[in-house]
Amino acid sequence: MQKFRNHKLLSFLLIMAMLLSVFAIAGCQQQEEPAPQQQAGDKAPTPEDPQLTLATTTSTQDSGLLDVILPDFEAKTGYQVEVIAVGSGAAMSMGESGDADVLLVHSRAAEDEFIAAGHGVDRHDVMYNDFLIIGPAADPAGIKGGNDAVAAITQISESEAIFLSRGDESGTHKKELSIWRAAGIEPSGDWYNSVGKGMGDTYRMADEMQGYTLIDRATYLANKGNYSLEPMVEGDELLFNPYGVIAVSPEKYPNINYEGATAFIQWIISDETQALIAEFGKDQYGQSLFIPDAK
Amino acid sequence: MTVLFKLSNITKSYGERQVLNAKALEIRAGNIHCLLGPNGSGKTTLLRIMSLLTPNDGGHLEVLGEAVNWQPSQLLRLRRQMAMVTQSSFMFEGSVYYNVAYGLRARKTPKKEIQQRVQESLELLGMSDFIDAPARYLSGGETQKVAIARALAVRPRVLFLDEPTSNIDPSSSLEIEQYIKHINQEYTTTIVLITHNFFQARRLAQHTSLLWEGHIIEEGPTRDMFHNPQDPRTRRFLKGEY
Amino acid sequence: MDVIGQGVKEGILLILSLDPELIQVTLLSLQVSLSALLVSGLLGIPAGTFLALKDFAGRKLILNIIYTLMGLPPVLAGLIVFLVLSNRGPLGEWQLLFTPSAMVIAQVLLGFPLVAGLSARAVMSQRQEAYDTAVMLGATRTIAILSIIREARMGIIAALTTALGRLIAEVGAVMMVGGNIQGKTRVLTTSIVLETRMGHDSRALGIGIILLILAFIIMLLILKLEKRSFKDDSTIQII
Numbered sequence: 124m125q126k127f128r129n130h131k132l133l134s135f136l137l138i139m140a141m142l143l144s145v146f147a148i149a150g151c152q153q154q155e156e157p158a159p160q161q162q163a164g165d166k167a168p169t170p171e172d173p174q175l176t177l178a179t180t181t182s183t184q185d186s187g188l189l190d191v192i193l194p195d196f197e198a199k200t201g202y203q204v205e206v207i208a209v210g211s212g213a214a215m216s217m218g219e220s221g222d223a224d225v226l227l228v229h230s231r232a233a234e235d236e237f238i239a240a241g242h243g244v245d246r247h248d249v250m251y252n253d254f255l256i257i258g259p260a261a262d263p264a265g266i267k268g269g270n271d272a273v274a275a276i277t278q279i280s281e282s283e284a285i286f287l288s289r290g291d292e293s294g295t296h297k298k299e300l301s302i303w304r305a306a307g308i309e310p311s312g313d314w315y316n317s318v319g320k321g322m323g324d325t326y327r328m329a330d331e332m333q334g335y336t337l338i339d340r341a342t343y344l345a346n347k348g349n350y351s352l353e354p355m356v357e358g359d360e361l362l363f364n365p366y367g368v369i370a371v372s373p374e375k376y377p378n379i380n381y382e383g384a385t386a387f388i389q390w391i392i393s394d395e396t397q398a399l400i401a402e403f404g405k406d407q408y409g410q411s412l413f414i415p416d417a418k
Numbered sequence: 419m420t421v422l423f424k425l426s427n428i429t430k431s432y433g434e435r436q437v438l439n440a441k442a443l444e445i446r447a448g449n450i451h452c453l454l455g456p457n458g459s460g461k462t463t464l465l466r467i468m469s470l471l472t473p474n475d476g477g478h479l480e481v482l483g484e485a486v487n488w489q490p491s492q493l494l495r496l497r498r499q500m501a502m503v504t505q506s507s508f509m510f511e512g513s514v515y516y517n518v519a520y521g522l523r524a525r526k527t528p529k530k531e532i533q534q535r536v537q538e539s540l541e542l543l544g545m546s547d548f549i550d551a552p553a554r555y556l557s558g559g560e561t562q563k564v565a566i567a568r569a570l571a572v573r574p575r576v577l578f579l580d581e582p583t584s585n586i587d588p589s590s591s592l593e594i595e596q597y598i599k600h601i602n603q604e605y606t607t608t609i610v611l612i613t614h615n616f617f618q619a620r621r622l623a624q625h626t627s628l629l630w631e632g633h634i635i636e637e638g639p640t641r642d643m644f645h646n647p648q649d650p651r652t653r654r655f656l657k658g659e660y
Numbered sequence: 661m662d663v664i665g666q667g668v669k670e671g672i673l674l675i676l677s678l679d680p681e682l683i684q685v686t687l688l689s690l691q692v693s694l695s696a697l698l699v700s701g702l703l704g705i706p707a708g709t710f711l712a713l714k715d716f717a718g719r720k721l722i723l724n725i726i727y728t729l730m731g732l733p734p735v736l737a738g739l740i741v742f743l744v745l746s747n748r749g750p751l752g753e754w755q756l757l758f759t760p761s762a763m764v765i766a767q768v769l770l771g772f773p774l775v776a777g778l779s780a781r782a783v784m785s786q787r788q789e790a791y792d793t794a795v796m797l798g799a800t801r802t803i804a805i806l807s808i809i810r811e812a813r814m815g816i817i818a819a820l821t822t823a824l825g826r827l828i829a830e831v832g833a834v835m836m837v838g839g840n841i842q843g844k845t846r847v848l849t850t851s852i853v854l855e856t857r858m859g860h861d862s863r864a865l866g867i868g869i870i871l872l873i874l875a876f877i878i879m880l881l882i883l884k885l886e887k888r889s890f891k892d893d894s895t896i897q898i899i
Contacts, residue, residue, distance in 0.1 A: 290842055292858045316758075317842035319854035328839050331747055331757055471792055494800055502796040508789035511811055521797035572798060 168201045175202045175383035178215075178223035180294075182252070183366070184208035186341045186412055192391075192399050200386050211294065218242055218369065221376035225384035227391075229294065229366045243369040245385070247392050250400050250413040251365040254298060255343060255357035258284075258335035262355065266335075272359040273306045280306075283314040285334030289325050290317030294364070299337045302361055326350065339364070344408040365416070368392070392417035420447040420483075422576060422608055423468055428477035430463050438463045438632045440477070445625075447575075450602050450609040452623035452640065454616055456655065459629040461612045462580060468610065469502055469578050482575065498525065501574035505581040507565030509553035514545070514564050517553045521572035539567040543597055559590030566597060570605075577601065580612045595621060616656055620644055628652050667865025674866045675873075681843070686870060688760065689847040692834065693827040695764045700771030700823055705816060707772075708779030709809055723780060729773035734766075738836030741766040745837065758839040763847075766833035771823040778822060782815020783808060817886055821879060828875055848874070 183189050184206060193204055207214070207223065211230040217223040219242045227249065228234060237243050256275055258266070264284040266275040279286050288310070289296040303310050316334065318325055322342045329336040330350035343354075356362075368388050373381035390396055397415035404412035423445040430438040438460040445451045445468075453461045466472035467479065470486065470493050479486045481496050501521070510517050515536055522532045540546045543563040548556065556564060562582055569577055579598065583591040599622060602609050613619055619626050619640060626640040628649070636649045647653045674682060711723055743749050745757040745765075756762045786808050794804035809816065831849035838845035840854060848871045855864035 291854060316839075316844065319840045319842065319846065319850070319857075328758065333747075469796060471796070490801060493795075494798070497795060498798040500796065502792075504789070508787070508793040510790075510793070510807065511813075520794070520799075524794075524797055524799040524803055568797065578796075 170201050170383065170386075172380050172383065173201055173203050174205065175225065175380050175387060176205045176207065176223045177225050177227060177387070178207045178209065178213075178217045179227040180211050180214060180229055180366075181208045182229070182339070182341065183227060186404075188400070188403050188413060191403055192396060195396065195399065196387065196390050200383075200390065202383050202386065204387075215242075218371045221371065221379055224371055224380040225387050226369045226371070227366060228369070229364050231365055231367070234367050234369060237369065241375065242372055244372050245368075245370045245388055247368050247388060248416050248418060249366045249368050249391055250397075250415045250417070251363045252340055252413045253357065253364060254295065254337050254339050254362040256335055256355045256362075257329070257338055257343060257352040258355045259333040260351065260353050261333070264335065267353070267355050269356045270358040272302050272356055272361045275356040276302055276310075277306050277308065279335055280308050280310060280314075283312060285314050285332055286310070286316065287325055287329045287332065287334045287336040288315065288317045289322065289337075290319045291321070293322075295322060295337060295339060298362075298364065302337070305361060326352075337362075341404075341412045344404070344410070344412065366413070421445070421480075422447050422482055423610075424478075424480040425468070426478045428464070428467060428474045428479060430460075430467065430472070430475050436632060438467070438474075440464060440632075440634050443627060443634060443637070445608065445610060447608050448602075448606055449625050450598070450611055450623045452611045452613060452619040452626040453629060454613060454619045454626050454655075455629035456614055458631075460632040461614075461629050463632075464629065465578055465580055465610065465612055469500060470497055498572070499575040500578065501569030501572055501576075502578040502580065503562065503565045503569050503582050506558065506585050507561055507568075509556070509561060509564070512553060514540070514548045514551050514553050514556070517564060518568045518571050520568065525572065535571050536567075539571040540564075542570065542600075543567045559586045559594070562586060562590075562594060563597070566594070566601075570601060573605065574607060576608045576610065578610050578612075581614070582611075583618065584613070584615070591618075598622060616644070628655065630655075664865065666862040668869065670862045671866030671869030674863070675870060682867070682870070684843065685846050685848055685851055686874065688845070689828060689849070689871075690874070692760055692763045692838075692847060693767060693824060696767030696771050696827050697820065697824050699764065699768045700775045701820055703768075704772045704775030704819070704823075705779045705809070708776040708781075708816075708819075709783050709805065711776070712780040712783035713805065713808070723777075726773045726777045726780070730777045732770055732773065734770055734830045734832030735836065736832075737769040738766050738833035741769060741833070741837045757837060758841060758845055760838070760845060762837040763834045763845060766837045767827045767830065770830060770833060771827050774823040774826060775819050778819030779812070779816050782812040782819065785815065786811050813886070817882065821882055824878060825875060828878070829871065 179189070185208070189206055193206070196202065197204060207217065209217070211228045211233065214223070214226055214228050215230070215233060215237050218226045218237065226243065234246060238246055256266070256272065258264070264275070264279040264282045266278050269275050276286075288299055316332070318328055320328070322338060323346065325336055326338060326342060326346055327350070330352050335355065368391055370381060370384035370388060371379055373379060397417055400413050400415045401411050404410065421444050423443065425440055425443040428438060428440045428443075429436060440460075453464060455461050463472065467474045468481065470481065470488075473488055482499055484492065484496065486492070486496075510520060518536045518539055519532050522535060527535070536549070537546070540549055543566055545560065545563050545567060548560065548564065553561075553564060566582070582598070583594050586594070595618065598609060598611070601607050611619070611623060623640045626638070626643050627634050628636040628643065630651050636643060636647065636652045643652065644656065647656060711719060711726070741762060742757065744751050745754065745762055746752055747757075756765070790808050790811050791804050794807045795801070799807065829849065831853055834845070834847055835850050835853065838847070838850065840846050840850040846854075848867055852864045852867050852871070855861075855867060
């Protein structure tokens with residue numbers, strides 16, 4: 124009898140678990156339904172092909188920038204933007220295969236190659252965010268307050284102060300390597316810690332180890348309340364991370380939404396949108412996360 | 419003759435059930451003393467108390483001239499003068515040699531002497547050929563012979579045998595009985611034998627105590643008990659009614 | 661699905677190349693997990709034996725806690741050790757975070773319950789006769805207990821191999837307290853995570869193969885060390 128009752132209990136639990144899963148999935152689907160676009164109103168023009176695919180990097184999506192500025196674009200032009208947030212490299216290969224209409228990416232050298240190869244047209248600068256070198260308040264390398272990244276890392280290397288590298292071939296890691304290259308230093312030794320982790324984890328480790336590291340401003344601002352590291356060097360052009368917008372070549376893929384891409388480019392480099400970008404983040408962090416630089 | 423074990427009013431209960439209530443028992447040196455009785459009569463409990471494996475609840479227990487206080491040092495000292503063979507003897511994982519040498523190693527006997535004594539003991543039981551065999555792979559009869567050799571190797575004053583032959587075939591059984599007799603005579607080892615087989619008791623023991631539901635109901639020279647039992651229950655037991 | 665074939669090929673090439681960095685990573689993996697196993701064994705076998713043999717108030721509770729901790733998620737073990745060793749934690753002054761020592765500590769947290777729990781089970785499965793036989797042959801209590809441990813050694817070896825398997829394959833705890841620092845605290849498992857994140861799937865798979873081979877070699881060595889016991893313990897024949 125005991126055994127039989129156990130079976131009943133087990134079946135009951137299984138059924139409950141299945142029901143819960145069904146509700147959970149249903150709940151998720153509801154959340155995924157797009158909210159109605161109220162701003163669109165009556166005045167919004169109706170484009171021939173309102174579907175526009177934007178391939179961009181995770182940073183624009185994760186920082187919340189797109190959520191803030193895209194509704195303005197959709198309201199003004201009537202386009203529906205489908206955002207695909209991936210790495211810069213992956214975003215560009217989507218453009219290369221005609222799976223996206225317009226790209227918003229940050230990898231200057233690769234962007235130029237992309238244009239040269241005929242995959243894209245109409246490249247424009249949009250904005251940049253920047254990196255900064257942060258480090259312990261004690262500042263054993265004596266670099267605080269400077270604005271020369273090369274000089275700073277040279278001093279870090281010479282004083283063999285603890286430095287943490289992302290070491291994961293990410294954009295930030297590549298940026299760091301380019302600074303070392305500019306300084307003509309091959310970093311190695313006990314003080315140089317290649318941790319192979321994401322930015323958040325690297326920040327946490329650097330704080331524990333009281334070491335220097337290169338960090339993007341958005342991650343720094345979002346987490347600085349939890350940690351004791353202070354900004355050391357910022358403002359060097361080497362530390363900038365420029366974002367460009369590119370339309371995918373209509374000659375190569377005649378059926379892509381080139382009209383929509385052009386509208387997007389015109390909108391994002393417009394003074395009004397640039398002002399929106401400049402405002403973004405100020406209310407939360409007291410400073411801009413992205414600095415507009417469209418000419 | 420010296421009294422090796424002196425028990426008076428020894429009781430033992432498991433929960434509500436009293437399994438032993440032995441009013442008086444003396445075991446004298448040099449004898450084969452048999453504790454006879456049907457299954458469940460308290461023989462093994464009595465043996466475990468005498469061999470200091472199970473503490474008694476009440477009564478007075480004297481072992482090898484000492485009142486037992488159950489202190490570890492006393493237990494060790496007294497047990498080192500005893501040895502035991504049970505119904506299906508436990509063999510340690512390892513060779514026959516490992517097992518027979520166990521008690522000598524525990525006594526820190528020099529290695530040379532261990533080797534010699536193990537040889538001797540196995541030879542006496544006719545088990546020399548098995549010295550390197552894994553002990554867990556012996557037959558029932560072989561296991562019991564190795565167990566007796568293992569007990570013998572430590573030259574005990576007292577040897578407890580708890581149904582030593584009840585799990586083996588009749589011919590091995592008789593063979594082992596011969597060894598038991600031999601050990602008793604050659605080494606003047608006192609043997610306390612538990613059995614439910616009264617023929618075995620008659621063949622081996624000079625002295626027998628009959629246990630019945632935890633009580634010792636009859637005690638005396640084996641011959642007398644078999645020829646002239648006093649208690650009606652003894653008579654019925656000997657007729658094979660239990 | 662060429663990645664798998666490529667990974668196997670790359671794994672073999674990696675081993676043949678004797679890449680010094682990879683050798684260092686492999687040796688550190690071994691060093692950390694074997695040290696943790698040693699400590700877990702030195703603490704866990706006596707603890708398990710004690711719990712199996714000694715009856716005292718709270719024994720059941722402690723056993724149940726240990727059985728529960730046998731399934732401790734590595735990340736949680738890592739987090740606990742991280743918080744304790746962090747600069748803000750109670751043992752921050754020791755400056756152990758992001759060192760191999762911290763990784764060993766975290767792995768002991770995983771290995772100890774496993775060794776203690778399984779050793780307790782192995783010792784508990786021994787019969788009363790083993791102890792009785794030992795003491796009736798004149799063994800002191802200590803020697804008798806050692807004999808019981810010896811009788812339970814198959815189970816204890818199983819406990820150790822299980823623990824080693826868990827430790828060497830574990831990534832959550834060493835990642836968190838070791839920090840995956842190249843040349844210092846990077847081990848095979850954290851390398852696999854990193855290579856996967858960087859999209860080097862076949863290299864990750866290759867390192868995985870090294871890990872598997874390593875586990876295999878360790879098991880072979882342990883089996884060889886205890887060959888006698890295993891030979892005695894012949895398999896059950898099913899007809």
